[in-house]
Amino acid sequence: MFGIYLKRELGRRKKAALVIALGLALGIALVITVNSVSAGMTQAQDKVLKSLYGLGTDMTVTKARSAPTGNSSGRPNFEFDAKANDSDEEQSSDRVMTQGGQALKAALVAEVAEQDGVANAVGAITLNVTKVNGSFTQGKAQSTTGNSQSQGQGGPGGGSGGNSTAAPQVQGGGASFDVNSYSVAGVDVTDQTLGPLAGMEITSGKTFTAAQTDAKVAVLSKSYAKENKYKVGKTLKISGTKYTVIGIATASSSESTTDVYLPLKQAQTLADAKNQVTTIYVKATDSKQIDTVKSTIQKNISGTTVTTSADLADTVSGSLSTASDLATSVGKWLSIAVLAAAFLVAALLTSSAVSRRVREFGTLKALGWPSRRVTRQVVGESMVNGLLGGALGIGLGLAAAYAVTAISPKLTAQLGNAGGGGGMGGGPGGGGPGQQSTQNTMEIALSAPVSPTTIALAVGLAVTGGLIAGAMGGWRASRMRPADALRSVS
Known part of the structure; x- marks a missing residue:
């Protein structure tokens, strides 16, 4: 009814x-x-x-960079020779600098890994390479000579006329240089589940093996490789050292912020930062206890800054x-x-x-x-x-x-x-x-x-x-x- x-x-x-x-x-x-x-x-x-801190990362440990001391400004500088016999010869110089905070001792990675609530910790170093290459062109001094007729008294020499020579002038010459800046990340090849390379997917070639801890090999981001026409098997030269490209990687979630990935020891050698890292990537045992783990690390390891993904989300703008x-x-x-x-x-x-x-x-x-x-x-x-x-x-x-x-x-x-x-x-x-x-x-x-x-x-x-x-x-x-x-x- x-x-x-x-x-x-x-x-x-x-x-x-x-x-x-x-x-x-x-x-x-x-x-x-x-x-x-x-x-x-x-x-x-x-x-x-x-894309910034890699998949599986719950927080990172860094240290704020201190202000430059003395007369050092901390800015990159380049020195070139401009001798006569080097005229028109191409010159190149790479400036490698650590980036992302003050360097930390690599031993801190193990110390962070031992903290309560930490499942794993991996160290990495981030570098910025500024490459300047070009050439100087030497100018040539030229003088002009011409006739002049004096009217009345001549010059100091008393002549009534004659030839006069003008001061020589430099004509031509100059310099043409190209500046290219890119980022390099040193990766712990023995554990690639955390760190800069964790969020990347190899689309060509292969990634690092655990045995390549100090090998002169590199993995490039797809965008950087395409822009500079690099392919697997080609050679990349950084600060005079040649690296063989073994793989091309694409970010699995969005665009990559790193151009070149090297084994950690090689990156440390480039930056003259032996046994140092700039970032420690940390994975917590329980994702719900991230704030507690953050407090523990800050309490037990003084002078460091612990940043979680929630902290980083607050800085996203646009x-x-x-x-x-x-x-x-x-x-x-x-x-x-x-x-x-x-x-x-x-x-x-x-x-x-x-x-x-x-x-x-x-x-x-x-x-x-x-x-x-x-x-x-x-x-x-x-x-x-x-x-x-x-x-x-x-x-x-x-x-x-x-x-x-x-x-x-x-x-x-x-x-x-x-x-x-x-x-x-x-x-x-x-x-x-x-x-x-x-x-x-x-x-x-x-x-x-x-x-x-x-x-x-x-x-x-x-x-x-x-x-x-x-x-x-x-x-x-x-x-x-x-x-x-x-x-x-x-």
Whole structure:
């Protein structure tokens, strides 16, 4: 009886049911869209962070770089010979500098690994190589000679005329130099599960073997190899040392911030930093205890800076950060406002529909229907409207999320770090001597993944909306008396 009556009444009031369902659908669709975009923002931010400190890394240990002492500015300097016999001969000079904070003793890696809550620790060194190459061209001194006729008395020599020689002038010459800067990471080849190379996927060639701890081999990022036309088997020269390219790697999550990867000992040799690292990558035994592990390391190993991924996330700026703020703040409150309005409209429309059914409900009560049965009937109709609105809302929300993913709007993510600071990973954004601040800029394609949790939330909202509308309408219907039906008869 309940189902038959429910079906008949909804069929009679299709327009009203559709309006209520559409109101709920718009609110639910907005909630799904905002939640999906927020999830996409989180994924995009994770891609930025993982590309900087590698997959599986929970925190890094660095040390802030101290200010230069004495007359040293800490800036790179280059010296070239410009002798006569070197004219037009190409000259080249590489300046290798550690980057991402003050160097730490390699022995600290083992000390960090022994701390409570630490599952693994790996050391790495980050370098910046500035290559300057070009040539000097020697100028030639030329003098001009010409006739001059004196008018009256001549010059100091007393002649009335003759030849005069002008002072020689240097013509031509100069210098033409090209400057190329790139980043180098020294990797502990015995454990590549953590560190700069952990987030990279070898697409050509192979990665380092555990035996290549001091081998003159290199792995290049795909973008750097393509730009400089390097292939597997080619030779890369850094500061006079030749390295054989054994592999080309691509970042598994986003763009790589490192151009060249070398065995740790080779990188230390280039930077004249034997038994030193700039960053210690740490993996915790329990991801929920990261803050506790951070406090333990800072307490037991003084003078170091421990940076977690949460700390690093606070430094991400650019359009990614702006869009994330909008999605999490403005989008959240807008969703709540629209959803509340949709619930209110559904409740008012249901209550209004009940008011127009005075004769119907009064007659049913006169026939013996108790108030709870009338209330149940109204709530049942509202629940169907709510579920219909939920289905429409899920469809609209999925369509909106799919549209965002299909368009894939590009967002920029900038991770800045003050010079001398120990940023996560100590990568190119870590700042070097003489730099006030540097930034890594990445371009991320935004997606809007819809999780089962979001769908479950939408269903819950649909049921809630139906219950709210049904409760208000049912309360109104339960207060009607059979006499109300008689008064409504004209």
